Amino acid sequence: MVDRVSLAPTLRHSKHPEALRVATVNVNGIRAAYRRGMQEWLADRNVDILCLQEVRAPDSVVRELLGDSWHILHSEAAAKGRAGVAVASRLAPSETREHIGDEYFASAGRWVEADFDLGGSTLSVVSAYVHSGEAGSPQQDDKYRFLDLMKARLTELRSTRDHALVVGDLNVGHTTRDIRNWKGNLKKAGFLPEERAYFDSFLGDAVGWVDVHRDLAGDVDGPYTWWSWRGKAFDNDAGWRIDYHLATPELAAAATSAVVDRAHSWEARFSDHAPLVVDYQLLQPQD
Amino acid sequence: MVDRVSLAPTLRHSKHPEALRVATVNVNGIRAAYRRGMQEWLADRNVDILCLQEVRAPDSVVRELLGDSWHILHSEAAAKGRAGVAVASRLAPSETREHIGDEYFASAGRWVEADFDLGGSTLSVVSAYVHSGEAGSPQQDDKYRFLDLMKARLTELRSTRDHALVVGDLNVGHTTRDIRNWKGNLKKAGFLPEERAYFDSFLGDAVGWVDVHRDLAGDVDGPYTWWSWRGKAFDNDAGWRIDYHLATPELAAAATSAVVDRAHSWEARFSDHAPLVVDYQLLQPQD
DNA sequence: CATAAAATG
C-alpha cells in the first residue's frame, strides 16, 4: 500500500489531502483549449496528476500555458501539430519513458509513462492516445499494432508495478453502454468487434486491469466522454465513452469517485472530449 | 461621349442617376469580407460597377454572397482559394474576356474585362490583380511578365475603345507620395524602381492613361488603400496606395470624386485593402 | 465541425 508520510506534502494537492486526484483529458489542441477556458477548469479542480492527449503544440508552448507549478512530461509527435501526450504532476516523477514499442511508434506522441516514488512502492501513470483509425484507412492497421503493444505493456506493468494507472483517449468504446448510438456504429472505427475484443482482454483475468469509471458508474448508459462537434451531439448527449482510467486492482479499489466534467461553472466545453476526474483514496484511515 | 438615354435606366444606380459609380476593392477572401461587414458597406454605397480582387472563393459562393441583383463576371484561379477577380454590374456586359496573355496566365484569376454597351459607344471595364511578387521570389518574374502584358493591353485598349477603365490591386506604388514609409521600402516588392517605371509608361504620352485618384487627390501623401494587418499600421495610416483607377483621358476628365472608404459607419475594415470609389459624370448637362 | 500547419500575401 502507498505510504502515508511520503505522499502527504508532495504528490497530493493541499485542498483534498486525503485523496490523489488524477484527471485525463484529450484537449484537442492545448492552445485552443486554453482559449476556450481550460485554465478556469484546472483552477477549479485541484488536480494532482493531469494527463493530456492531443496536446498538438510544441513543448515550449505547453510549459508556458501550464505554468511553473507543474512537472511536465511531454512526448511530442514528429509531425508538428499532431497527437502529443503529457503527464503533468505536482511531484517530480522518479522515472519516465516516452514511448511504446519499436522505432515505428517512437515519435508518435501517443504514450508516456511517469513513475512516482511513494516511499517503498511505485505508482506508474501512463497517458495514452490510441489512434482514431478510421475503418479502411491505413491508420486502422496502426491502431491494431498499437493496441497489440498496449496489451503487452499492460501485462508487463501489471506484473512489475505496485500500482499502475493507464489513462487517456483509447478511442474504443467497450460495450453497448459506451456509445449512445451503438447500433449505428457497429462498422465504425471505435466500436468494431476486433477493437472491443482488446478491451475484453485488458480487463480479463489474464491481464487483470479494471475500468475504474465503469466500476464506479455501474451498469448505466455512458457516462460519455466525447461528443462530436457536429450538430447537437453534445446537447443531446449523443456521445461515446472512449476516455478511460484503467487501474491495477488494488488501486482501482481505492477509487472513490469518477466524474466526467461535462460542464460546470466554467462556460462551454474546451474540447470535444470532457475531462474524466478520478479520486484515489490512497491513505488508510489510521485512527 | 456616352449617350444619355441608354445609360439612364440600366447601368446607373437609381440613387445617384447623374453619375456612374465604380468601386474597386481587394476583398482578401470574399467570405471573410462578408463575415466582417462587406455587405453593410455595399448597401451604403450604391455602387454601379463593383470590381473585386482576391475573391478567393468558388463561383457559386460569390453568386450566393452578392445575390441576384448583380450580373457577375468572375475569373477564378486554377489554384483553389487563390486570387480571383470579378466585375459585378447592374447592367449585363455586352462582351467579356477572362484573361490576358497566353496559356501561362490563362487561369491566373488576375484579369477580367467587361464591355458595356452605352448605345453607340463602348465602355470597357477591367478588374486586375497584379502579383505581389516578393523581391527575389519566382513570383517576381511572373509579376514583370504580367506587367508587360498589361502594358500591351493598356495600349491596345486605349487605341480601340471609346472609354476604358482598368481598376484593381496593381501591387505597385508609383511615387514617393504613394507609400508612407517609402525610404524603407525602396528594395521591397511594390516600390522597386523597375516596377514604378511601368507606371511611368502607363501614364506617359505613348500609352496615355490617367491615374484618376491621384489626379483628383492632388499632390498629397496617399491617400493610401492598403495597410498591413500587422501592428498598428492601419491606426497610424502607415499604408500604401496600390489600388488604382486607370482611365482613358476623356473618361478620367469626367471623374468628379475619388474616395477611399477607409472607415465609415460600418465598423471595422473588412479587408486589408479599402475600397476606392470613383464617380464618373457621364452625362452632359443638357439644359 | 474543429484543430494545426502550410503557402501566400
Add this chain to the structure above:
DNA sequence: CATTGTATG
C-alpha cells in the same frame, strides 16, 4: 497578421 485549402480527427 490574415486568408485559404489540406490532413486529421
